[in-house]
Amino acid sequence: MxxxxxxxxxxxxxxxxxxxxxxxxxxxxxxxxxxxxxxxxxxxxxxxxxxxxxxxxxxxxxxxxxxxxxxxxxxxxxxxxxxxxxxxxxxGGSGLWNSVLEYLLKVKGIKDAEEKLAASKAEKLKAETDKAEAEKAQAEAAKARAETKPG
The missing domain is CATH 1.20.58 (Methane Monooxygenase Hydroxylase; Chain G, domain 1)
Structure with a gap:
């Protein structure tokens, strides 16, 4: 030009x-x-x-x-x-391509954040499930102890 x-x-x-x-x-x-x-x-x-x-x-x-x-x-x-x-x-020159690159990086950042959020939700759900299972197992153990207790 x-x-x-x-x-x-x-x-x-x-x-x-x-x-x-x-x-x-x-x-x-x-x-x-x-x-x-x-x-x-x-x-x-x-x-x-x-x-x-x-x-x-x-x-x-x-x-x-x-x-x-x-x-x-x-x-x-x-x-x-x-x-x-x-x-x-x-x-458009480099300004256009820099804007496109910045937009794509932001989209990637959003996707990464969504993946992290999904992973943390899955971990939280697993922890809640593990806690519920542990409480259920303790309740069953307590019930079994109560049934085997002489008295």
């Missing part, structure tokens, strides 16, 4: 800072211009991602068969949708 930016007009991608001590309307205009610049950079990143995915489409088409057999999309449309999705995902 940086190579492509070098061939495009520089004013499209230059930061637009507000001069120090500027009035609020100048700061607001600079903020709007900066937002537009960021949008242009993101659109360029998406375009580069889609072009890269399109260039890799011969490799991608092998995997689109997995989706077209079970989906309602014809093969060409499925390939186009996958290329667009891969282009969007790749343009």
């Amino acid at each position: 940086e190579i492509l930016k070098a061939y495009l007009p520089q004013h499209l991608f230059q930061e637009v800072p507000a001069p120090a001590g500027s009035p609020p309307e100048v700061v607001a205009a600079a903020a709007r211009a900066e937002a537009k610049r960021k949008a242009r950079v993101h659109m360029l990143a998406v375009l580069c991602g889609i072009v890269t995915a399109a260039l890799a489409s011969p490799a991608i088409t092998n995997y689109t068969n997995l989706f077209t057999d079970k989906s309602h999309f014809p093969q060409p449309l499925s390939t186009i949708l996958i290329i667009l999705a891969l282009g969007l995902f790749s343009s």
Whole structure:
């Protein structure tokens, strides 16, 4: 993307800072211009991602068969949708993938916590069952002693 930016007009991608001590309307205009610049950079990143995915489409088409057999999309449309999705995902950069990784780690943490909770419940139930069985055995032993006592 940086190579492509070098061939495009520089004013499209230059930061637009507000001069120090500027009035609020100048700061607001600079903020709007900066937002537009960021949008242009993101659109360029998406375009580069889609072009890269399109260039890799011969490799991608092998995997689109997995989706077209079970989906309602014809093969060409499925390939186009996958290329667009891969282009969007790749343009997200490391921030997107870090967010995905963080989400997956949280899901794993939830599953681990659920497993620990289930294990502790099972241990508690086993302890209660063992205690009940021990009390039953003591009661039976006491009853047997009482029956064998002369008297």
